[in-house]
Amino acid sequence: MESLIKCLIDCLIGEKLKVLRVNAGYHAKRRLANLGIIPGVQIIKKKAAPFRGPIEVIVKGTSLVIGRGLAARIVVLSDNSK
Amino acid sequence: MQIHKSKNKQDKKKKKVKEFINIGLAGNANVGKSVIFNQLTGLSQTIGNWPGKTVEKMEGHLNSLGYRFNIVDLPGIYSLSTYSLEEIISREYLVSEEVDVIINVIDATNLERNLFFTFQLLELKVPMILAINQMDILRKRNLKLNFERLEEIFKLPVIPVVAVHGTGVYQLLEKAIELVVYHQPTSHYIQDGKKIHEQLSNNDKKVNNDLSIKERFHFPDLSSILKYGKEVETRIYELIKNIDIHLEYFSTFNYPSRFLAIKILENDEEIEKIFKANQKTIYIINLAENYRNELEELHGEDISTIISSEIYTNIHKIIEKVVIVKARGEKKLVWAEKLDHLTTHSFWGYIILILILAGIYFFTFLIGGFFGGLIEDFFEVLSNIIYSIYGEDDLWVKIFWEGGLGGFFGGLSGVLVYVIPFFLIIEFLQDSGYLPRAAYLMDRFMHSLGVHGKTIIPMILGFGCNVPACTGCRIMETEREKKISIALTSLIPCSAVMAVVLGLVGRYVGITWVLILFAINFIVIIITGKILNKILPGQCTELIMEVHQYRIPNYSVILKQTWIRTKEFIFKALPIIIITGFLLEIFFIFRLLDPINFILSPITVYWLGLPAITGIFLIYGILRKELTLVLLALLANSMGTTLLGLLTPLQMIIFSLVSMLYIPCFATIVLIAKETNWKYALQIAGLEIGMALLIGGIINWVFFFI
The missing domain is CATH 1.10.287.1770 (Helix Hairpins)
Structure with a gap:
C-alpha cells in the first residue's frame, strides 16, 4: 500500500484523495470548510481546466471548482492502493 | 450604522401589525428555491433591492387557505458567515421581524452539503420548515429518505417536494400556518384527518405580525444534533x-x-x-x-x-x-455528464463559449430586429396619419408626437424588443447551469486582469445591457474584485452599442470593420483590467465555486423571470426614455444645445475628424448609446439624405468606435456609483473617455497620413 502526500494540483485526474491540510487565509479556509473541504474528507479530482486553470473536485457528491492558486495550497494524501 | 438601524427598528416593532404570514425561502444555490417561489407566487413577484444594499430582493405574495402570505426568495448561499454580502443580508433578514417562518429548501440529492446550511439556520431559532426537493431525482438514483426519522430528528416539519411538478409545495403553506398558529410543530394536533386550516375559525386567521410569532414559538430542543x-x-x-x-x-x-x-x-x-x-x-x-x-x-x-x-x-x-439505498449503486445522468465534459473541454469548451456569445447576439437581434421593425412600421403609419391631420409644421404636435410618443415607440422598438429576448436567453443559460462552466474556462485568463473567473458571468450579461450586468458584479466576493469587474463589464458592448456598430459600420462599411472594432474593444478591456489590477491595492482572490449538474431548464421559471425583469424595465427604464425623448425634442427644436457643438469641435472636428454636429449626438449618447445612431439617422432624414451622405466610411468607423467606448451610459454610471462610489464611477468614465478619444484620434490621424 503506497501513499503519497502532495498538493492537489499535482494529482492525476480521477485520483481519489484525502484532504490533509488547507494552507490558505482565513476567508478562503472558512469558505472551503463550509463547503466540505476539511481535513480527513475524501475528494476526487475530476478535472483541471486548460491553460493552467482551476481544478474541479468532487466533494460530498458535489462538484466544486477551486482556483489553481488555492488548489496548490491544499495538501492531500493520494492513496494508490485503491 | 447597522446598529443604529436595528435600534430604530426596535422602536417601530411594537406598532407594526401586519396581516401576512411572512415566509423566507432559504437554501443553497440551485436547489429549486426559485421554482418553489414561482409555484407559490406566480406573477405577483417583484424585484427590489434590500434596503441600502445592492443585492436583489425577490418578493411575491399569495392568498391561500384563508391566509395571506408574503414570500421572500433569499439569495442562494451556503453558510451564514460573512463570506459575501448575500450571507450577511440573509441572516440579518431572517432574524428580523419581517420573517415569521423559514422554509429551508434542501436538495435531496445533495443532503450533506445542504444540511450544513440547515444546521446554521437552526441556530437562528426561527420557526422553520424543511422542504426536501428533487425527490424525483433521488428516486431515479435508487435512493430513499426516511421522512419520519427526519421529523423525529429535526422536530420540525420535513416535507418531500418535487418543485418542478408542484408536488408538496402547498403543503409547505399548511405547515407554515400550523407553526404560526400553534407556536410549535404540530403533527400531533391533526384531528379526525382534518387539516389544521380546516379546524380554524375565521377569527383564528388573524395574524399579528410583530416579533411575537418568533418569541412565542416553542423552538424544539435540538441540542442533541447541534x-x-x-x-x-x-x-x-x-x-x-x-x-x-x-x-x-x-x-x-x-x-x-x-x-x-x-x-x-x-x-x-x-x-x-x-x-x-x-x-x-x-x-x-x-x-x-x-x-x-x-x-x-x-x-x-x-x-x-x-x-x-x-x-x-x-x-x-x-x-x-435517513438515507436508504434501494438497489446497488447510484444511477447518473449520462447526458448531463457528457454535456459537462463537452462544455468544459480544452478545445470544444471555448468553441461552445464563442458560439453561445454569438448566439446571444444572433437570437437577440433576429427577434428584436423583427419586432422592432414591426413597431417602427406601425409608428410610421400613425405618424403619417397624424401629420396629415395636423400638418407638418405644428410645433406642439411635433413636440408631443416626436418627443413623447416617438420616445415611447423608440423605447419599445429600439430597446424593449431586444431586452426581452435577451432576458430569455440569459435566464435559459442561468437555469440550465451553463454559466459556471464559462467561469471555469475563463478563470485563468481573468486572473491576468486581476479577477477570478466568476467575472465572466456579469460580463456575459453585459452583452445585453450593462446596467443589470453591473448589478450582477455583486457576486464578486471582495471590494477590489467588484470594482474591477464593474469596470470591465461597463466596457462590454451592450446591445445598444451593437445596434450602433451594426447599423452604421456593419451596414455601410462592412463586416471586417465590425470585427476590427470588436477586437479593439476587447483589447481595451484587457488594458483596463491590467491597469486596474496594478492600481488597486490588494490581491486577486481565488475562485471557489460550485458547479451544478446540467438540467433541462424549467420553461415556466424562465418565462416568469423574463416577464418580471421586463416588467421592471417597463416601469423603471421606459419612463426615463420617454421623458428624455421629450426633452430632446424640445432642445432640438429650440436649438438649445448648439453652443456645445462649438465647444466640443476641437475634439470632434479636429482630433476625431467628425462633423461638428456629432458632438451633441455624443452627449445624448451618454443617456442611451443607440441615440447616437438614431439622431444621426434623424438628421440625415431631415437633410433628405442617407447616412452615407452624412459621414464618410472612416467617420462612421471612428464615430462607432467612440460611441462604443467613450463612456458607460448614464444609467450604468449611476449604478456604478451606487455599487461603489461616485469618485470611482467618474474615474471609470474618465478612463473610458480618454481611451476612446486616444484610439479614435489615432485611427483618424493614421488614415489621414495614409
Missing part, C-alpha cells in the same frame, strides 16, 4: 453565560445568544461589531479570542475548520440514519 464536541461546547457555554449577562443589549439584535457565541468564537467580523458597539461587552471579544486560541492549539486547526468539521460529523450521523 452539539459540538466537548472542548468547543464548554467554551460556547461560557460565552453564552457572558452574553446572557447583557441580554437586554443583545436582544435588540434578535440573534439567539448561542448564535452570537458561536459567531464571536468564529471571529465573525459583523457580529464582532455588535460586541464592540457596547463598552460593557467588548471584553467578550477578548474572551472569545482566548478560547479560539486554546481550541486552535488543541486541535491544530483553525476555528472555522474545527467547527465545520464538527457540524459535518453531526450531519454524517443523520445521513446514515
